[in-house]
Amino acid sequence: MARKKRDPYVCPKCGTRTEPVKTWQLVSPFPDSKGRVTITVMGSFVCPNCGYRWRAVVSKIKVGGSEVELESGKGAKASITGEKEERRGEVIEIDIDDIDEE
Template sequence: MPKKKQIDPYVCPNCGTKAEKAQKTWQLVSPLPDSYGRITITVMGSFVCPNCGHKWKSVVSKIKAGGSSVEIEGKKGVKKIESKDSEEKANEGEVIELDLSDLDEDEEE
């Protein structure tokens, strides 16, 4: 039976009491990047309800880092940080001009 998706990870799924903080946290790193080239780092937490003693694990936050932006999805919502310098550098490029006649002369010699 699939679990219900919980909106707030700090609320006990058994009785609805809010836990102060996670007892233990750890990170899971996605081995494959998303379509923007960012790696997803998921912060998981282990909780214990102060009211009923129920134990559960839940996602505390997600961080998508890499490419030209960083996206942090947590308790307060989604915060996106973009680097302006990398966008300007990505649009600029070095122009290399090749003359095909120069290549032909080298082969003949």
């Protein structure tokens, strides 16, 4: 049975729309099967009408691999695919004979 996704900005008690009071990020410790790490943005809400407090997922971002996937709290998804870019640092070569003993 699929769970119906609610709009996290709407109070579950009275239906008033509000903005989060506080947001924070949760980073998953393990990547998924495509090598992407999920960053979940959570929000703490307080209803201005009835005073009810709740927490909800504001958005999710999957980063890594060759693409980035964004998912809002409303269930909308967007995928951004980029070309792989070779990442290489500076190469430092040291000859042992050049090192002076102190």
